[in-house]
Amino acid sequence: MTPNLTDAKTEAAAFVSPAAAALIAEESAHAAHNYHPLEVVVASGDGAWVTDVAGRRYLDCLAAYSAVNFGHSNPVLLDAARTQLGRITLTSRAFYNDQLGPFVTALAKLAGKDMVLPMNTGAEAVESGIKVARAWGYRVKGVAPDLANIIVAAGNFHGRTTTIISFSDDESARADFGPFTPGFRTVPYGDAAALEAAIDENTVAVLLEPIQGEAGIVVPPASYLPAVREITKRLGVLFIADEIQSGLGRTGSTFACDLVGVVPDLYLLGKALGGGIVPVSAVVGNTDVLGVLHPGEHGSTFGGNPLAAAVGLAVVNLLATGDYQQRATELGARLHAGLSALIGHGVIAVRGVGLWAGIDIDPSLAPGRVVCEALLGRGLLAKDTHGSTIRLAPPIVVSVEDVDWAVEQLRLVLADLAAAK
Secondary structure: OHHHHHHHHHHHHHHHHHHHHHHHHHHHHHHHOOOOOOOEEEEEEEEEEEEEEOEEEEEEEEEHHHHHOEEEHHHHHHHHHHHHHOOOOOOOOOOOOOOOOHHHHHHHHHHOOOOEEEEEOOOHHHHHHHHHHHHHHHHHHHOOOOOOHHHEOOOOOOOOOOHHHOOOOOOHHHHOOOOOOOOOOEEEOHHHHHHHOOOOOOOEEEEEOOEEEOOOOOOOOHHHHHHHHHHHHHHEEEEEEEEOOOOOOOOOOHHHHHHHHHOEEEEEHHHHHHHHOOOEEEEEHHHHHOOOOOOOOOOOOOOHHHHHHHHHHHHHHHHHHHHHHHHHHHHHHHHHHHHHHHHHEEEEEEEEEOOOOEEOOOOOOHHHHHHHHHHHHEEEOOOOOOEEEEEEOOOOOHHHHHHHHHHHHHHHHHHHHHHHO
């Protein structure tokens, strides 16, 4: 059934079954309204596809913001989780467990580093990276107490904790949540000269997304990250790469930094590290940086738990084969070729790399939310951001046929929008 895009929201609602409507009403009544979901109630998933409570199937082109890079119900990851569930799931770091050592060893090797700080969520990894950078600044660089500053980029998205929103320029993330944490300086993304000019004797780190995800899959100039790496090394400043969305195969390489031959001092990882099964995040670096932490200075009850470590190790082993990175490269090229053909036909611009695309829709046709509602009606799940921009990030296990089908659904939606003008 093709939606009538003159009223896409009404049409999308026609797909909501009575059972789904009841579940939506229940969630809306009792869950805090910090999200605005599309009206689909997912009940199960397999590979790149999910099924709603009425049995309708949808191609998942969000992959839980890249947390499901390896597909829903990945059998290798499920086996790892099931095996560990039957043994032990939580000990706390008050004791050793038999899963954490193998996990952090494998992850450090994958990143070419020698130490891992395990946490749970991406925001925790960012917060942990900030604490590590400040401690390094005071204990190694010799910055005077309470004067450390960190350089960040405009348009950033690193999470929504109080400290992180303090250096966000998204007013919806900041309004009514102050006072904000000091110690951050914002410079334009992609401008290495501005970044260098902002660094002073109290700067301890530069914190950047190699590709800005929430901003609309913004890829900086190829010279940018190498310039940042050169500047930070020369001036004695840490380079922290937030690879929480861009890392772990999404861009066709293990890390987005690999695309331009850059190795940061710290990687911040999350989302896909838990395989879409459990929250797993990590700060990965060398002992000369991560070694500044002492017992009792930082921790997490669930960070490094045996279940998370078992799943995380299985994720690292999948990435160690290189198969997912190659697949994202090949299918990503096909996705971008298809999307680029829509430029001038309802699409203004396409950005991204690998299986990750930001698509600027002609705002005269519809806002991004309406396009996503129309795609929902055609069996495709996508997410809008910043007005008329939508994002596509299917699981890396998506098929060639699925990629072509997704592009065709967008083409049809845009054609219907144009015809309805």
